[in-house]
Amino acid sequence: MRFIFKTDYDQDIRIFKHSGYWYSYSILLLVLAMAPFVLGNYLQSQLVFVFIYATVGISLLILVGFTGQASLGHAAFLAIGAYTSAYCQQHGVPFVVYFPLAGILTGMVGVLVGFPALRLQGIYLVIATISFGAIVEEILARWESVTHGNEGMKLRTLELFGQAVPRDSPGFYFLCLAVLILVILATLNLLRSPTGRAFVAIRDSETAAKSMGIDVAAYKVRSFGISATITGLAGCLYAHKLSFISPEMFTLLLSIEFIIVIIIGGIFSLHGAVLGAIFIVMIDPFLTTLKDDLPGMIGNLVHVFGADVPTASKVQDQAASIASAPGLKGAIYGLIIVGFILFEPTGLYGRWLKIKLYFQTFPMYKAATFKRQKTYVKSERNR
Amino acid sequence: MSFLVAENISLQFGGLKAVDQVNFAVERGEIFTIIGPNGAGKTSIFNLISRFYNPTSGRLFFDGEEFTSAPPHRIAKMGIARTFQNIELFDNTTVLSNLLVGRHCHATTNLVQELLFLPAVRRAEFEHRFRVEQVIELLDLEPYRDKLISGLPYGVRKVIELARALCSEPKLMLLDEPSSGLNVEETDDMSFWIRDIRDELGITVLMVEHDMNLVSRVSDRVLALNYGRELATGTPSEVQSHPEVVAAYLGT
Numbered sequence: 001m002r003f004i005f006k007t008d009y010d011q012d013i014r015i016f017k018h019s020g021y022w023y024s025y026s027i028l029l030l031v032l033a034m035a036p037f038v039l040g041n042y043l044q045s046q047l048v049f050v051f052i053y054a055t056v057g058i059s060l061l062i063l064v065g066f067t068g069q070a071s072l073g074h075a076a077f078l079a080i081g082a083y084t085s086a087y088c089q090q091h092g093v094p095f096v097v098y099f100p101l102a103g104i105l106t107g108m109v110g111v112l113v114g115f116p117a118l119r120l121q122g123i124y125l126v127i128a129t130i131s132f133g134a135i136v137e138e139i140l141a142r143w144e145s146v147t148h149g150n151e152g153m154k155l156r157t158l159e160l161f162g163q164a165v166p167r168d169s170p171g172f173y174f175l176c177l178a179v180l181i182l183v184i185l186a187t188l189n190l191l192r193s194p195t196g197r198a199f200v201a202i203r204d205s206e207t208a209a210k211s212m213g214i215d216v217a218a219y220k221v222r223s224f225g226i227s228a229t230i231t232g233l234a235g236c237l238y239a240h241k242l243s244f245i246s247p248e249m250f251t252l253l254l255s256i257e258f259i260i261v262i263i264i265g266g267i268f269s270l271h272g273a274v275l276g277a278i279f280i281v282m283i284d285p286f287l288t289t290l291k292d293d294l295p296g297m298i299g300n301l302v303h304v305f306g307a308d309v310p311t312a313s314k315v316q317d318q319a320a321s322i323a324s325a326p327g328l329k330g331a332i333y334g335l336i337i338v339g340f341i342l343f344e345p346t347g348l349y350g351r352w353l354k355i356k357l358y359f360q361t362f363p364m365y366k367a368a369t370f371k372r373q374k375t376y377v378k379s380e381r382n383r
Numbered sequence: 384m385s386f387l388v389a390e391n392i393s394l395q396f397g398g399l400k401a402v403d404q405v406n407f408a409v410e411r412g413e414i415f416t417i418i419g420p421n422g423a424g425k426t427s428i429f430n431l432i433s434r435f436y437n438p439t440s441g442r443l444f445f446d447g448e449e450f451t452s453a454p455p456h457r458i459a460k461m462g463i464a465r466t467f468q469n470i471e472l473f474d475n476t477t478v479l480s481n482l483l484v485g486r487h488c489h490a491t492t493n494l495v496q497e498l499l500f501l502p503a504v505r506r507a508e509f510e511h512r513f514r515v516e517q518v519i520e521l522l523d524l525e526p527y528r529d530k531l532i533s534g535l536p537y538g539v540r541k542v543i544e545l546a547r548a549l550c551s552e553p554k555l556m557l558l559d560e561p562s563s564g565l566n567v568e569e570t571d572d573m574s575f576w577i578r579d580i581r582d583e584l585g586i587t588v589l590m591v592e593h594d595m596n597l598v599s600r601v602s603d604r605v606l607a608l609n610y611g612r613e614l615a616t617g618t619p620s621e622v623q624s625h626p627e628v629v630a631a632y633l634g635t
Contacts, residue, residue, distance in 0.1 A: 186499075192500070193500065194492065195494060197487070208472065211467075212484050212547070214484075216456070
């Protein structure tokens with residue numbers, strides 16, 4: 001186990017707390033830098049989706065994880081970023097202009113959503129953001145002069161400083177990676193400065209935050225703005241990656257996917273957004289494979305255990321019909337969320353911390369280390 | 384004019400008068416205690432001063448300035464810090480970052496500087512940390528610096544709340560039942576600290592307290608309330624022997 005002898009305030013402020021971080025993150029960066037030249041097209045493309053989902057995950061973490069404001073409207077923010085990019089590209093605006101513009105415009109919409117959200121708490125805020133998502137979806141479908149309605153919009157190849165960056169090139173991969181890294185660094189900076197601490201304070205006790213001089217309303221709006229800005233930037237990349245966008249892509253289900261990202265990854269740390277993004281991007285092909293292979297496997301298994309061939313094939317057919325039932329994906333997502341909230345509320349990153357501590361303290365590990373006692377009653381009156 | 388003045392403040396919830404035409408004035412450098420049976424309106428007065436509630440009538444002055452309609456987040460900047468009866472700490476963060484939130488009213492950096500973590504932010508962070516360390520030393524909180532609040536015992540949390548309020552470098556400290564839930568030893572420590580806060584840091588203290596032993600040990604003046612109305616003001620012994628106060632506590 002590592003004990004850090006602190007002699008300087010800077011040791012608590014810097015992002016890389018000790019040399020171990022430098023080694024592990026440089027190795028990770030090296031692996032990621034080599035990945036597009038080693039991996040096939042499909043896996044590289046999956047990684048790009050991981051980066052984009054992780055960027056959105058971080059924006060959600062700022063709002064949901066650190067400020068404690070629920071949101072099921074992030075698909076709408078993504079859509080605003082995506083459509084801004086598509087519209088600007090069609091009108092000949094260069095990428096270096098419309099990429100930040102997508103962020104700023106979405107951020108402004110985020111601030112506008114933040115104002116009514118000031119008066120809402122918990123489940124009411126969730127409902128408000130769902131309806132915001134529905135409104136944006138509807139506007140995208142109806143405002144045909146700008147969005148081309150349900151026809152959708154096609155995006156041309158991204159051009160950066162006169163250089164074409166196709167959506168499956170290593171260049172696009174590195175662009176997404178760079179955006180993710182910059183967003184992570186900016187968020188870490190925010191979290192170690194007064195604004196980030198104010199966000200956390202609002203999450204844990206609004207009453208105390210107010211009495212410590214935090215303007216709760218202003219900081220909530222700020223949190224919405226920052227979160228929406230990041231999502232808008234991700235939306236621009238998302239649109240280019242897909243090269244075609246239409247309103248039915250940005251539904252409630254996508255917002256729920258984003259929430260799954262942070263719940264599964266772990267809601268209290270930025271690592272969670274990345275782990276959750278890996279999970280959500282990889283689960284889709286995994287489920288597809290399972291759907292194709294599982295019935296056959298079950299059939300074989302039944303046969304091995306002594307059933308005759310007709311019974312086995314009947315079981316196999318039944319399994320296949322269950323596996324191809326519509327809405328099964330949603331049900332599995334729901335099960336995963338429920339499972340994580342019940343059994344691993346700190347997500348994959350929390351599990352990783354537990355495993356790490358187990359080995360660090362090897363024979364002395366106590367399962368109760370991460371148990372939290374019930375908190376004392378807080379006064380809800382002064383909200 | 385006195386340091387903190389409440390002029391005929393009233394607070395009404397529908398037909399219920401929680402605070403009824405209360406007048407009091409706290410002098411600079413004083414330890415002033417509000418006592419009274421449950422529901423007397425003590426915490427309501429605190430919430431009025433913290434501006435969580437709007438007074439139905441009356442005016443509040445701090446250091447010669449009226450703040451009856453100031454927004455609640457301005458209060459800390461004016462130099463008034465408070466603790467809570469039921470402990471309102473930020474449970475899922477460390478003691479250190481709780482205390483740093485106490486420094487929020489002294490934050491000078493803006494969002495852009497913070498996103499880039501410019502040298503100005505780092506300098507400000509060093510300054511905040513230095514102040515926080517002074518408070519940690521004063522209240523003997525060194526062993527808990529990097530601990531999560533949710534894992535700490537009640538007595539320690541109580542002290543951390545006091546520390547967080549001190550970190551904002553207030554001129555006036557509102558302590559809402561500083562000894563509730565503490566054992567005899569911890570209450571003793573608390574009474575020394577309240578004295579130290581006044582004597583060494585020169586902070587005026589206004590507190591609500593039930594433990595009459597602690598009240599008579601530390602306070603200079605006491606205000607007794609019952610049903611939102613003022614019963615008596617004076618030194619602890621004067622108020623304790625006041626017939627109306629005795630009646631309010633023991634029944635007639």
